[in-house]
């Protein structure tokens with residue numbers, strides 16, 4: 269028995285552990301029961317461990333079922349991203365074009381109105397400090413969103429240096445030494461450190477390195493969160509610090525599902541079962557990117573080389589999301605011989621280029637070799653074409669897809685992105701057209717079907733992307749089936765398709781159940797639930813109609829056989 273070594277109640281020898289978290293020990297079941305009222309508020313299904321490679325990370329302290337809540341957490345701080353357009357620092361809505369309203373008290377903070385001045389996010393401390401600075405300097409924040417969050421953290425750290433949450437903040441990984449003198453370091457120096465200093469916002473004890481550390485902590489640890497929707501339904505991308513959640517290590521195939529509600533509260537559920545002792549992972553990148561893009565993101569933004577199963581496998585767990593078609597044999601996949609690279613990352617993309625230049629790619633059938641630069645250029649060119657296409661123009665996008673399919677296999681991440689784009693474009697067309705053609709409906713079904721096997725591998729279990737794809741898949745199947753029903757065309761095949769769609773819709777509901785109610789995905793989940801009820805009703809109707817038709821058929825065939833018997837009898841007579 270490890271945890272504690274001593275019983276949490278009587279300090280006796282430990283013989284049992286808390287059966288929920290396994291992190292507290294007791295001398296026996298009685299003291300475990302006695303301690304439960306006190307321990308239950310602290311009892312979590314995870315514990316924090318530390319390793320040379322990962323630093324601190326979360327580990328399942330017991331077996332966790334898929335869908336189980338692991339952690340719910342409010343952010344320590346939320347604010348604009350480094351590259352954010354000017355937004356209100358209290359409601360996080362973008363300002364109308366050419367307007368730069370400011371707080372009526374400090375005349376500095378970009379705040380859109382009195383209601384926002386009072387919502388508590390632009391605190392009186394922040395307001396006073398900015399007001400004082402504005403008396404001496406011509407300080408403006410409205411064109412520098414980058415400074416807002418570091419400034420907020422700095423003020424909190426100055427005012428509450430012993431607050432345990434802010435102490436924990438300073439313990440977070442900042443990679444300050446790896447960042448020193450890099451592009452991002454210089455950018456923060458220019459837009460944050462120098463601006464703070466020039467406006468008298470740094471005290472004598474706070475030096476540039478301290479501010480750079482804050483910037484590093486924010487860059488390495490913050491989660492992307494969405495601000496509240498504007499009147500037009502648009503949401504601003506923000507970043508927030510979550511002290512516990514940020515301890516999760518990265519894996520390119522996560523075992524968790526993250527959702528953030530309108531108050532920025534984050535819920536983390538297990539997306540697949542996690543066995544006791546296994547790390548709890550979150551994907552810091554996008555599951556729909558290829559290995560090279562994910563590695564770039566992690567090296568440049570999180571300062572490590574990912575060596576997960578997906579990254580180490582040149583086929584990306586059999587999905588071939590980064591493979592190309594072999595133009596020699598037209599049979600094999602061109603795959604990287606060294607997907608992770610050989611050099612350790614240091615400072616930005618120059619070194620990343622060096623990593624890729626040292627490797628080559630090979631056809632897995634004919635073994636023909638291709639230089640990695642050729643592969644990289646091919647993907648970049650495809651990316652340019654993809655960025656250049658008018659995504660609402662179905663014809664142009666379909667043409668580009670056909671063109672790129674000569675070079676890339678159907679599961680390549682570029683192709684999948686194009687297919688996602690097409691699904692959205694077909695959805696819009698179908699919504700606009702009261703009677704969409706069978707061709708359009710079937711094409712949307714086909715595109716969704718293509719995406720699901722890959723998603724199953726790279727986002728197994730509970731997945732927002734799979735939930736959406738399943739919803740989009742069932743929709744055209746149901747539309748076509750209902751059209752046949754209206755025409756009185758009942759058949760076993762129709763029933764089979766309706767039941768298939770019901771399966772997809774049921775699964776979509778299960779996946780989207782974990783989304784916050786007010787988010788677009790949460791609302792889609794509710795629509796899916798209503799659609800499911802309607803679909804079940806349609807299935808019942810189809811079954812009844814078919815039973816009745818069957819009865820009619822049986823009735824008809826009995827009558828026919830009676831007639832033929834009579835005819836037969838007559839024939840024999842004649």
Ligand SMILES: C[S@@+](CC[C@H](N)C(=O)[O-])C[C@H]1O[C@@H](n2cnc3c(N)ncnc32)[C@H](O)[C@@H]1O
Pocket residue numbers: 321322323324325439440441443488489514515516517518519570571572573574575
């Ligand atoms: C958000 S922090 C996670 C918490 C951090 N380990 C700590 O001790 O504060 C991200 C950092 O954790 C480390 N890390 C996370 N996942 C990793 C992985 N799969 N391989 C190597 N390092 C990882 C990297 O140093 C990364 O920059």
